[in-house]
Amino acid sequence: MMVWSAIFLSALAMTVIIALRYIVSSGLFAWISVRMRPGIYDGQNRQIQREIGWSLLSAAIYGIPAGIVAWGWQAHGWTLVYTRWDAYPLWYLPVAPLVYLFLHDTWFYWTHRLMHRPTLFRAMHAVHHASRPPTAWAAMSFHPYEAITGAVVIPVLVFLVPIHVAMLGIVLLIMTVMGIINHIGWEIVPRSIIHSRLGAWLITASHHHRHHEQYRCNFGLYFRVWDRLCRTDGGLSEP
Ligand SMILES: [Zn+2]
Ligand SMILES: [Zn+2]
Numbered sequence: 372m373m374v375w376s377a378i379f380l381s382a383l384a385m386t387v388i389i390a391l392r393y394i395v396s397s398g399l400f401a402w403i404s405v406r407m408r409p410g411i412y413d414g415q416n417r418q419i420q421r422e423i424g425w426s427l428l429s430a431a432i433y434g435i436p437a438g439i440v441a442w443g444w445q446a447h448g449w450t451l452v453y454t455r456w457d458a459y460p461l462w463y464l465p466v467a468p469l470v471y472l473f474l475h476d477t478w479f480y481w482t483h484r485l486m487h488r489p490t491l492f493r494a495m496h497a498v499h500h501a502s503r504p505p506t507a508w509a510a511m512s513f514h515p516y517e518a519i520t521g522a523v524v525i526p527v528l529v530f531l532v533p534i535h536v537a538m539l540g541i542v543l544l545i546m547t548v549m550g551i552i553n554h555i556g557w558e559i560v561p562r563s564i565i566h567s568r569l570g571a572w573l574i575t576a577s578h579h580h581r582h583h584e585q586y587r588c589n590f591g592l593y594f595r596v597w598d599r600l601c602r603t604d605g606g607l608s609e610p
Contacts, residue, residue: 377446378438378442382439385435385441386438387434388434389434390427390430396548398507403559404555404556408556412556422502426508426511426513429512429515429518432519433518436522439526452536454535456535458533459533464535464538467532468542476594476597479521479592480590480592483496483591483592496517498512499514500583504556504583504610506554506555507555510550510553558576558610573594574595587603
């Protein structure tokens with residue numbers, strides 16, 4: 372009984388943390404968006420309400436596996452998440468987040484493409500595409516089935532790829548910020564970066580916005596690697 376209540380409390384705490392993270396970070400970028408682009412979300416109040424509702428439901432779905440794994444990490448030393456700086460060579464510190472982002476991107480690209488098959492689209496992914504155009508509140512606006520595909524990624528990866536707990540924090544930060552800035556409806560990243568050599572491989576609002584316009588291209592999450600390899604890269608739009 373003690374064990375089950377500890378797991379339940381951990382899942383509940385994670386749900387609350389993820390929901391608060393969503394409200395604070397999406398709220399911050401929504402505020403910046405309205406200041407930088409006055410009127411950008413005019414007439415979208417009903418859509419924003421739906422985006423917030425689906426996102427809060429997603430927070431609970433993300434919170435459950437995260438809470439179980441966090442409990443196992445603390446209580447039983449589960450996972451390959453480490454806290455000592457010298458547990459692995461120093462050069463590995465920045466490598467681990469890149470591996471996490473690439474593997475997450477790979478998983479996202481292929482599950483996302485699958486979800487664009489007509490039957491799966493209606494069942495799992497239409498909720499996300501109901502955001503036309505998306506807003507800063509759409510970052511976690513997923514149907515529960517789609518949220519499950521996202522919720523398992525980090526809880527599985529921490530069993531497979533060693534990472535320092537601080538680097539895991541950086542992965543979660545990048546995940547959160549990129550999820551939002553890809554949906555805010557305008558390009559926050561300077562043109563000089565987007566049109567640089569590095570920028571040509573990164574996904575920002577200009578790239579993901581085209582996915583929300585055309586559906587058949589730009590399936591990636593962080594990097595354009597898979598879209599380019601599989602010839603699904605439809606270039607940039609001007610949100
Ligand atoms: Zn999207
Ligand atoms: Zn899609």
